[in-house]
Amino acid sequence: MRPVAILGAGMTKFGRSDSTLADLMSEASVAALRDATMGNRSVDAVVVANMGAARINRQTAIASALVDRLNLFPAAAETVENGPASGASAVKVGVQAIAAGMADIVLVTGVEKMRAVNNLEATDFVASLSHPEAEYVYGVTLPSLAGMFARLYMSRYGLTRRHLAMVSIKNHANAMRNPYAHIHQEITMEGILDAPEARVNNPPIAEPLHLYDCCPVSDGAASLVLASLDVVQHLDRPDSVVMIAGIGQATDTHAVHERSEPTELSAVRLAADQAFDRAGVGPGEIDVAELHDAFTVLEIAESEAAGFFPRGEGHVALEQGVTSLGGALPINPSGGLKGRGHPVGATGVAQLVELTWQLRGDAGARQVAGAGNGFACNFGGFGNNVVATVLRSERRDHG
Amino acid sequence: MADQIQGPAIVTGSRCRSCSTVSYPQHALCPVCGHDGFDPVPIAGAGNVLTYTDLYALSLAYAQRYLRLAIVQLDGGLRVTGQLLDPDPQMGKRVKTKIGVIRESEGGKVYGLQFVPVQTSVSDVDPG
Amino acid sequence: MTSSDALEALLRPPAMDMPPYPPKAITLASGETMVVRQVARDEVPILLEAIRPLLQMERDYYDIVSARLYGELLAYKRYRVLDEYCLAGLINGELAGVVNGRLVDAKVGMSYHTLTLRRGLRVGSHLFAAKMEYHIDILGQEEVLIVAESPIGFRRWMIEYPLDKKHEVQHELGGVPSWVLTVDTYRKAKPRLCAGRRPVPEELLEEARVIRVPEGETAVVQFYGKEEAADDGLQGGAE
Numbered sequence: 030m031r032p033v034a035i036l037g038a039g040m041t042k043f044g045r046s047d048s049t050l051a052d053l054m055s056e057a058s059v060a061a062l063r064d065a066t067m068g069n070r071s072v073d074a075v076v077v078a079n080m081g082a083a084r085i086n087r088q089t090a091i092a093s094a095l096v097d098r099l100n101l102f103p104a105a106a107e108t109v110e111n112g113p114a115s116g117a118s119a120v121k122v123g124v125q126a127i128a129a130g131m132a133d134i135v136l137v138t139g140v141e142k143m144r145a146v147n148n149l150e151a152t153d154f155v156a157s158l159s160h161p162e163a164e165y166v167y168g169v170t171l172p173s174l175a176g177m178f179a180r181l182y183m184s185r186y187g188l189t190r191r192h193l194a195m196v197s198i199k200n201h202a203n204a205m206r207n208p209y210a211h212i213h214q215e216i217t218m219e220g221i222l223d224a225p226e227a228r229v230n231n232p233p234i235a236e237p238l239h240l241y242d243c244c245p246v247s248d249g250a251a252s253l254v255l256a257s258l259d260v261v262q263h264l265d266r267p268d269s270v271v272m273i274a275g276i277g278q279a280t281d282t283h284a285v286h287e288r289s290e291p292t293e294l295s296a297v298r299l300a301a302d303q304a305f306d307r308a309g310v311g312p313g314e315i316d317v318a319e320l321h322d323a324f325t326v327l328e329i330a331e332s333e334a335a336g337f338f339p340r341g342e343g344h345v346a347l348e349q350g351v352t353s354l355g356g357a358l359p360i361n362p363s364g365g366l367k368g369r370g371h372p373v374g375a376t377g378v379a380q381l382v383e384l385t386w387q388l389r390g391d392a393g394a395r396q397v398a399g400a401g402n403g404f405a406c407n408f409g410g411f412g413n414n415v416v417a418t419v420l421r422s423e424r425r426d427h428g
Numbered sequence: 429m430a431d432q433i434q435g436p437a438i439v440t441g442s443r444c445r446s447c448s449t450v451s452y453p454q455h456a457l458c459p460v461c462g463h464d465g466f467d468p469v470p471i472a473g474a475g476n477v478l479t480y481t482d483l484y485a486l487s488l489a490y491a492q493r494y495l496r497l498a499i500v501q502l503d504g505g506l507r508v509t510g511q512l513l514d515p516d517p518q519m520g521k522r523v524k525t526k527i528g529v530i531r532e533s534e535g536g537k538v539y540g541l542q543f544v545p546v547q548t549s550v551s552d553v554d555p556g
Numbered sequence: 557m558t559s560s561d562a563l564e565a566l567l568r569p570p571a572m573d574m575p576p577y578p579p580k581a582i583t584l585a586s587g588e589t590m591v592v593r594q595v596a597r598d599e600v601p602i603l604l605e606a607i608r609p610l611l612q613m614e615r616d617y618y619d620i621v622s623a624r625l626y627g628e629l630l631a632y633k634r635y636r637v638l639d640e641y642c643l644a645g646l647i648n649g650e651l652a653g654v655v656n657g658r659l660v661d662a663k664v665g666m667s668y669h670t671l672t673l674r675r676g677l678r679v680g681s682h683l684f685a686a687k688m689e690y691h692i693d694i695l696g697q698e699e700v701l702i703v704a705e706s707p708i709g710f711r712r713w714m715i716e717y718p719l720d721k722k723h724e725v726q727h728e729l730g731g732v733p734s735w736v737l738t739v740d741t742y743r744k745a746k747p748r749l750c751a752g753r754r755p756v757p758e759e760l761l762e763e764a765r766v767i768r769v770p771e772g773e774t775a776v777v778q779f780y781g782k783e784e785a786a787d788d789g790l791q792g793g794a795e
Contacts, residue, residue, distance in 0.1 A: 147708050153487035163453035164509050166540055167530050168486060168495045176481030177499055184479075184519060214676055217587030224583040226751040229685070230678050231585060233494075236482040241585065243485075284453050286499045286507040291478065493715050 030128040034261045035271045035420070037065025037254035038385040040378075043370030044211040045144050046248040050086045054140040055098045057250035057375075061382075062099075062136065065254035068263075072254070073132035074105040078119035078139035079374035080112055081154050085146050095138060105132070112158045113323065114409025115139060116251070116377020117416035121276050123255045133260045139379065140250035141372030151246050155373070158410050160284040172243055174285050174411040175324035176235030181292050182330055183237065186341035190237060194222045195347055196325040197241045197367055203354055204364025206394035209379075211247045211370025242325040247370030251379035271388045274310065274402070274421040277303025281413040288412075297334035297406060300417040304404070305336070308419035312336035315419070316400040317387050318358065319380035321408035322365040331406050332360060335417065354395060362387065362395045377407035381418060388422040438527060439541050441506060442466035450506055474524040474546055475502035480517045489531055500525075500543050510541030522546040568635045572659055577643055577690050580752030581760055584677045588647050591756055591764040592686045595642040595654075599767055600633040603644070606651045606673060606769040617705040618671075624729065625669045628656055640668075643690065645683050646764045653679040655687040657700070665691035665700040666728060673770055684713065685750040692742045701734040703727040717745045 039060025041053055048056065054077065062072075077092035088094070092106040105126075111118035116139035123135035143151050156170040164174075182188060198218060204210035221231040221241045231239045261270055279299035282288050289295070305311055312335060320335070322328035329343040337358060338346045346352055352360040363369045363383040366376060384403035386392045403420040441452035446463035452471060457464050480498035498512035500523055511530055514523065523543040530540035579593035595603065607629075610622040631637040639659035645652040652674035657667040667687060672680040691700045702719060704710035713719060714735060723733035756764075 149486075149488045149708070152485055153489075156487060160453055166538060167497060167509060167511055168483065168490055169497060169509065170483065170485055170487060172485045173481050173483040173495075173497050176483065177479040177497065180481060180519065181479040212676075214586060216585045220583055220585040220587045225753075226583045226682075227585075228747075229681055229749060229751045230583075232484070233482060234485050238481075284509065286478075286509045287451075287453070291499070291507075491715060493718065 031130060032258040033124045033127045033255050033273045034258050035253055035273065035381070035385050036067065036134070036256040036261060037061040037063070038252070038382040039064050040209055040251035040375070040382050041249050042209050042211075043247045043249035043372060043375070043379070046142075048142075048248070050082060050088060050091065050140060050142040050145075051094055051098055053142060053248060053250040053372075054091070054095050054138050054252075057140070057252035058095065058099055058136060058138045061138075061252035061254050065256075067134065067254070067256075070134055070260065072101050072104050072134050072136045074123065074126050074135045075099075075101060076119045076123045076126075076135060076137045077106070077108045077374075078111075078115035078137070078378060079108055079141060080110055080115050081141060081143065081373065082108075084154055084157075085151070086142050091140075099136075101136070104136075110374075111414055111416070112409040113321070113371075113373050114377055114407040114414050114416050115374040116379065117276075117381070117405065117407035117418055118278075118377065118409075120253065120255070120273070120378060120381060120418065121278065121416060123253075124273055124276060127255060127257045133257050135255045136252065137255060137378060138250060138252040139372075139375035139377055141374040142248050143246050143372060144248050148246060163284045163286070170235075171411060172235035172238060172324070175243075175326065176238045178285070178291070178330075178411075179238050179242075179324065179326040180236070182326060185292055186344070188326070188329060188344045190239070191218070191222060192329065192344040192347060193238070193242050193325040194218055196322060196328050197221065199347075199353055200322060200328075200361050200365040200367040203362050203395055204368025206354075207364050207369060210364045210368050211245055211249070212364065212368050216241060238324055238326065244323050244366040244371040247372045249370060249372035249375050249379070251375045251382045253378060253381060253385070269389070269422050269424050271385050272421050272423050273418065275304040275306070275308030275419040277301060277305075277307065277417045279303065279415055283410070283413055285411055292330075294330055294334040294412050294415075296412055296415040297331050297408070297417070298336070300415040301335040301404075301406065304417040304419045308421065310402055310419060310421070312404070315358065315402050315404045317362060317384065317397040317403045318360045319363060319383055319403070319405040320360055320365065321376070321380075321406050322361060322367050323371060323408065325367065327408065328360060328365065331408065335404065335406055354397070359397045362392065362397055377405070377416065380405040380407060381420065384420045388420055438470040438472070439508075440468035441471050443469045450504075452506055452508060471502070471506065471508055471541065472525050473502055473504070474522060475500045477512070477517065477519055477521045477523055477543070478507065479519060480512050489533065498523075498543055508541055510543055512543050514543070514545050516545075569638060572639045572662065574639065574641060574659070575694055577641070577686075577694055578754055579756045579761065579764070580686070580754045581756045582645075582682050582752045584647070584679070586677055588677075589760060590645045590647050590652055590679065590682065591760055592643055592645050592683065592752060593764060595644050595767070597633045600629045600642075602767045602769060603629055603642070603651065603654060607654070607671065610671075610673075620705050621669050621671055625654065625656065625671055628668055632656070641690065643683065643686055644767060645679050645686075646767060647674060649763045649766060650674075650768045650770050652677075653683045655683040657687055657691065659695065659697070660701070662696075663698045665695070665697045667691075667700050667702045668729065670704075680709075681749070682751065686752070688737055688742055689746075689750050692737075692739050698739050700737045701725060701727055702737060703729055703732055703734060705729075716749065717741055
């Protein structure tokens with residue numbers, strides 16, 4: 030299998046945008062293409078990650094639309110839909126094309142234009158990933174699955190609402206240093222939990238999860254240019270290159286109640302194990318991680334399932350500052366989904382854009398010093414389809 | 429369309445004709461033995477609340493302030509998701525299933541699983 | 557009485573005695589403190605200056621709410637709406653939001669508008685609740701008539717309090733069927749929806765004594781640049 034490098038990375042600011050779906054994906058793509066010095070090489074294939082264009086934006090076949098916008102014909106193109114894990118899945122499809130020798134350079138762009146509809150409609154759209162007869166029909170929306178999971182997890186492992194609030198505060202603070210983040214607002218423990226006014230500031234969404242435990246609804250796009258390493262080596266590049274060291278993926282039961290052990294994110298564990306195995310590194314060698322904190326409880330649970338902390342001890346690491354920007358394993362330096370925002374199809378790609386910047390030393394005020402290995406977890410469905418990715422910075426041989 | 433209101437439906441699981449395992453929701457092949465023949469069996473009875481939530485982030489289909497949902501582990505091992513009608517919910521509490529209106533749509537009322545607390549009556553208490 | 561006094565009296569009948577709104581302090585999610593206090597007539601020009609940049613902003617009904625509020629505040633200042641009041645939320649003395657309404661009679665109030673300038677911190681929710689607190693707890697009214705321009709924002713109040721229908725009464729803001737918050741519903745909802753500490757410490761009151769306009773550029777930039785802080789697209793910026 031041919032090794033795959035990241036040649037270029039770019040994204041739009043996430044948030045509430047007047048741009049159309051096509052504008053967003055073009056903007057991110059152009060940023061990544063400009064970042065990738067490709068000489069006179071061209072893009073062989075385009076993979077777009079998106080969950081809701083057909084429903085929310087009434088557009089289909091958007092990868093073909095992107096090829097047109099960027100004049101990339103006759104490149105191959107398709108759209109990948111894997112719910113909230115669409116982004117990492119699209120990267121995986123691009124990697125597979127290069128690894129198999131079917132493409133040398135692939136543009137992967139994740140996009141979501143969620144605010145074309147109101148929040149009720151957006152909530153219902155995301156709820157469509159739940160099981161139609163066994164969950165959705167009961168009024169289940171994604172926050173309810175997270176709420177039920179959180180209650181069980183907290184009861185079993187002793188996490189409290191204060192721990193969840195710590196995740197939110199940390200990610201809001203990190204997002205302040207990220208110009209691309211949706212949310213630029215510091216929050217405090219007093220304001221969201223301790224003051225009597227917190228009950229209005231931070232109302233329940235799906236008990237025990239509250240407003241500040243849930244990521245925002247965002248528009249945005251993120252983009253990577255992937256290339257086979259031998260292509261990269263013929264180009265004028267700096268001394269190190271960010272490689273996709275390993276990708277893993279695993280699935281689990283659709284209905285959350287059918288999971289063999291309801292507090293276990295086994296798809297996260299299996300996907301992470303596979304990614305680490307393929308990358309030839311273990312969790313202990315990871316310097317920085319982007320985890321899928323659609324709900325604050327998930328950052329903690331994923332950090333354990335991926336192997337960074339023993340089961341039930343992720344909140345202890347959080348308390349000790351291990352996962353803060355200055356800690357031993359910063360998690361979500363970008364602000365995560367909570368702070369950076371969550372345009373569903375774009376998130377998986379945005380996680381890898383952030384890690385690319387971190388591993389290149391280009392992350393500015395949120396730089397994790399000396400980051401050499403990065404890990405991302407993109408959580409699809411409610412944990413029934415997870416893609417994990419390990420990135421590594423490698424020194425290049427010259428000549 | 430008023431007369432689209434269906435009579436109380438039963439929610440069914442699938443009992444494998446080969447190994448008798450009951451699974452829910454429906455799979456094309458038995459999750460235990462892989463067989464592809466099933467008989468529907470009603471899902472009903474008592475169990476314990478595994479977890480629950482009060483959900484405020486509802487879609488347009490609901491005009492109430494919140495919806496109480498739960499995952500219940502029924503006696504016999506099957507787990508199900510449904511609406512919890514209990515003003516005092518607790519993890520581990522004994523509940524039993526009933527069929528009720530879980531949603532109203534343009535097509536009429538939709539029925540499904542609800543859970544109510546199991547009442548203890550005087551006759552259940554051992555006088556001795 | 558002079559003839560101009562007599563003419564003025566035609567358009568300005570005797571006002572009801574309205575006890576003042578006692579200011580309160582609210583800790584926001586950011587850790588900042590917002591002081592909620594009543595606005596005096598001579599402070600209206602400052603509010604108008606803050607609202608003016610929003611008059612052309614279509615998004616989230618800012619234009620229509622700003623335009624209507626602008627007129628209502630002018631009417632308040634010039635005594636052309638009977639028994640109108642205005643409350644403001646101030647963060648470090650800077651205007652964060654405005655609410656207003658009037659009394660129909662001793663028992664019934666009519667809520668006018670809620671305009672949020674500082675978004676993402678539930679300022680609108682806090683100020684709307686303060687308005688209801690004023691009508692019911694301070695002025696002793698029994699019900700408040702309510703409608704709103706933003707359907708999503710309004711639906712949230714409709715469900716959250718909840719509001720009752722009083723559709724036989726047309727609301728001033730467009731003659732549409734009114735909804736009403738009754739004293740009973742308010743009492744039940746108050747612990748959940750209304751917060752704040754009294755009395756306000758002297759130094760906070762002093763800081764809030766003079767209303768400051770958010771930098772002209774900032775109000776607009778803030779609106780387009782500073783997004784909701786949480787998954788809360790239901791929060792209309794203007795109601």
